[in-house]
Amino acid sequence: MxxxxxxxxxxxxxxxxxxxxxxxxxxxxxxTGRRPVARYVVAGIGLVVGLLVLVLGAVTTNAVVGVVGFVVMFAAVAWAFAFAPRxxxxxxxxxxxxxxxxxPPAGGDKRAPRGGQNRNDGFLARLEERWERRRDQGR
Structure with a gap:
């Protein structure tokens, strides 16, 4: 409909x-959430290499090699998903x-910030300012 x-x-x-x-x-x-395919290919290769190093460390009973393999696997997956450009x-x-x-320019706000705070204080300060503005408009 x-x-x-x-x-x-x-x-x-x-x-x-x-x-x-x-x-x-x-x-x-x-x-659309699409990332370059090459990023996933490189991460997949890093994952496979890390897994092979991890298995090699387990076969040779060398814990340091196993830990290095795990770190390589983790870094490959983190690079593929977490560090994508925004x-x-x-x-x-x-x-x-x-x-x-x-x-409008930052200095164009007619109301002075409370408590000597800067306009770019952060997320919560902006939310509080918006809330007060909307509450004032409702009166």
Missing amino acids: PLSEYEQRVLEQMERALTSDDPRLANTLQS RQGPEGVVREDGTVGPR
Whole structure:
């Protein structure tokens, strides 16, 4: 069943809001998640080599060789999955009319940060600031 025009418009506004609020999450949700095949091939070769060294260490009852084999296997798998390059998503803010525009300059905030904190304090400070802004808009 197709969506109505109103539902499509609401979904588009939600997508723009998500993109402006958390561009990294929006990029993760939109990406296909494909990594280069060569990365997996090299990691597979490292995994096989590490396994062979691990078995060689077990056969020769040399614990150091076995540990080296395990470390090689672990590093190959970690390199394949954990250390993939990340792309930056689009940045901007959603305006009242639903369009997306560039972020205002950091000094453009009318309210002074509480407690002498910098605007770039971190994730929790930004969440608290957004919460206060939304609470103030509801009044």
